[in-house]
Amino acid sequence: MSILVIAEHDNSALNANTLNTLNAAAKIGGDITLLVAGSDAQSVVDEAAAIASVSKVLSANDAALADGLAENIAWLVNGIAANYTHVLAPASNFGKNFLPRVAAMQDVMQVSDIVDVVSADTFVRPIYAGNALVTVKSSDSVKLITVRSTAFDAVEATGGSAAVEELAFGEAFEGVSFVSRDVTVSERPDLATAPIVVSGGRGVGSKEDFAIIEKLAEKMNAAVGASRAAVDAGYAPNDFQVGQTGKVVAPDIYFAIGISGAIQHQAGMRESKVIVAINKDEEAPIFQIATYGIVADLFDVVPELTEQLS
Amino acid sequence: MKVLVAVKRVVDYNVRIRVKSDGSGVDTDNVVMSMNPFDENGLEEALRMKQAGIATEIVAVTVGTEQSQDTLRSALAMGADRAILIKADEAPEPLGIAKLLSKVVEQEEPGLVILGKQAIDDDSNQTGQMLAALLNWPQGTFASKAEFEGDSVNLTRETDAGLETIKINLPAVITTDLRLNEPRLPKLPDIMKAKKKPIDMVEAASFGVDLAPRLEVVSVSAPEARKPGVIVANAAELIDKLKNEAGVL
Numbered sequence A: 001m002s003i004l005v006i007a008e009h010d011n012s013a014l015n016a017n018t019l020n021t022l023n024a025a026a027k028i029g030g031d032i033t034l035l036v037a038g039s040d041a042q043s044v045v046d047e048a049a050a051i052a053s054v055s056k057v058l059s060a061n062d063a064a065l066a067d068g069l070a071e072n073i074a075w076l077v078n079g080i081a082a083n084y085t086h087v088l089a090p091a092s093n094f095g096k097n098f099l100p101r102v103a104a105m106q107d108v109m110q111v112s113d114i115v116d117v118v119s120a121d122t123f124v125r126p127i128y129a130g131n132a133l134v135t136v137k138s139s140d141s142v143k144l145i146t147v148r149s150t151a152f153d154a155v156e157a158t159g160g161s162a163a164v165e166e167l168a169f170g171e172a173f174e175g176v177s178f179v180s181r182d183v184t185v186s187e188r189p190d191l192a193t194a195p196i197v198v199s200g201g202r203g204v205g206s207k208e209d210f211a212i213i214e215k216l217a218e219k220m221n222a223a224v225g226a227s228r229a230a231v232d233a234g235y236a237p238n239d240f241q242v243g244q245t246g247k248v249v250a251p252d253i254y255f256a257i258g259i260s261g262a263i264q265h266q267a268g269m270r271e272s273k274v275i276v277a278i279n280k281d282e283e284a285p286i287f288q289i290a291t292y293g294i295v296a297d298l299f300d301v302v303p304e305l306t307e308q309l310s
Numbered sequence B: 001m002k003v004l005v006a007v008k009r010v011v012d013y014n015v016r017i018r019v020k021s022d023g024s025g026v027d028t029d030n031v032v033m034s035m036n037p038f039d040e041n042g043l044e045e046a047l048r049m050k051q052a053g054i055a056t057e058i059v060a061v062t063v064g065t066e067q068s069q070d071t072l073r074s075a076l077a078m079g080a081d082r083a084i085l086i087k088a089d090e091a092p093e094p095l096g097i098a099k100l101l102s103k104v105v106e107q108e109e110p111g112l113v114i115l116g117k118q119a120i121d122d123d124s125n126q127t128g129q130m131l132a133a134l135l136n137w138p139q140g141t142f143a144s145k146a147e148f149e150g151d152s153v154n155l156t157r158e159t160d161a162g163l164e165t166i167k168i169n170l171p172a173v174i175t176t177d178l179r180l181n182e183p184r185l186p187k188l189p190d191i192m193k194a195k196k197k198p199i200d201m202v203e204a205a206s207f208g209v210d211l212a213p214r215l216e217v218v219s220v221s222a223p224e225a226r227k228p229g230v231i232v233a234n235a236a237e238l239i240d241k242l243k244n245e246a247g248v249l
């Protein structure tokens, strides 16, 4: 078996989800090649080559690959996909954007968002917002797969010294160009990987009051998350959204504050080790999955909690 | 410009689904069905394009059983001009759907195809990207804003780090995120009018594309239930539990 993994990065550092994706590749078993497609991304190539489980790094360096445009990455991956038995990418916005495009070019049915590897051709993935798990067996000659990073531990980032090979890019796809990026700047740790996440919902009531969520997070060096209702209302930016259509997180502790616990929100946090719910409505569905619940006004409990945490 | 909007009939988002006890699938008998929420955003966007004089005709298309006519009627009630039902008894996989839609695009020659970024039943998030690849068109996925300017679109996409804007030339495929717009609710007279609008029916098999499934469903299971938790009285007790019982703080 020979597996191609597509690295996610921002041309300066590897995204941690690549390490989780590599673990899924290791579970399938076989030789692992890591593709770094970017522009002036030498530091990422170096990081990639240092990962123990990677046997070869392919480096494609072209201005057209700088911004992760799906058309260009798909073209590149499509050109080499047939050399592998499996092509894996993280089930992040990056992977979800380009890999189905490769799948159609290869006439392959992609397996999306896997949470387990049963064997080299059989995988488990959530459907219906995680309310069911389907085990599927793929009959395609090349298996194209996106990997849910919270379902696989990260592999060691060091200990290796893989050979690096250059991969030439062709012509940029006509009719698409990158315009701008508006990246949320936060002093808090990354939501996708933080051991503690503090999320606020509609119950927080306003953007100003969302500061009490941030204060609690700061006290524990936690990441900040939000429900869709909180994002829609403008309390928090879109990349804070946890759920079926937002991020999937699985921290050691997840605080759901002023969040009712709709199916779609649970889809993004139900695998957390410990769930704490703070809600004034004892009937809120979040209490059905919470490890610890406090039925109270969040404006009383959250400041108390922040105060008492040393 | 003609706009093609793909819609799917799915189990309503408020339904808590149940896995069949024999592990063969999810029980969809007698549950409320509705249009995939993301597709409502897609249709709403097309309707706004028409109001703004950018779109001239809106065609809703779905792949499904006869019952999917309900979803097309909802699309017509929202304001689509006409609808196409591609009849298939076994639901094709996203790859098969993308192939069927690419044939419809050949026939209809729209300037834009809008799809939801994912369907809330199988959560695959593939069809739009696959369709774009088959047509060799640019794609604008997970869109939260679309500004049309001549033959191109400035498209704002939701990413894991915030927002990103790309410029794509038409014809193109757009997939929607929920924040793109707020879909309208059809009014009673529109629902009545929709009954008279045409729905073309075509057999999926007539398109001559390979719809054989590539993924065999081995089993469907329910996720492990979480252990029931406890209610604690206050912040102090919570901190104590997190530290001494769960050992996570």
Ligand SMILES: Cc1cc2nc3c(=O)[nH]c(=O)nc-3n(C[C@H](O)[C@H](O)[C@H](O)COP(=O)(O)OP(=O)(O)OC[C@H]3O[C@@H](n4cnc5c(N)ncnc54)[C@H](O)[C@@H]3O)c2cc1C
Pocket: A200, A201, A202, A203, A204, A226, A227, A228, A229, A230, A241, A242, A243, A244, A245, A246, A247, A257, A258, A259, A260, A261, A262, A263, A264, A265, A268, A278, A279, A280, A281, A284, A296, A297, A298, A299, B013, B037, B038, B120, B178
């Ligand atoms: C297709 C689709 C996809 C979706 N994807 C997502 C997703 O990815 N993520 C997501 O989160 N949602 C998603 N949703 C939306 C989801 O269905 C819910 O509408 C949303 O999660 C509700 O957010 P909320 O819990 O903050 O708000 P609400 O449901 O309004 O709950 C607010 C809660 O705050 C409590 N509260 C109010 N005031 C106080 C107070 N002072 N003290 C304590 N508690 C208080 C209330 O009791 C209530 O339980 C999706 C919906 C659809 C249709």
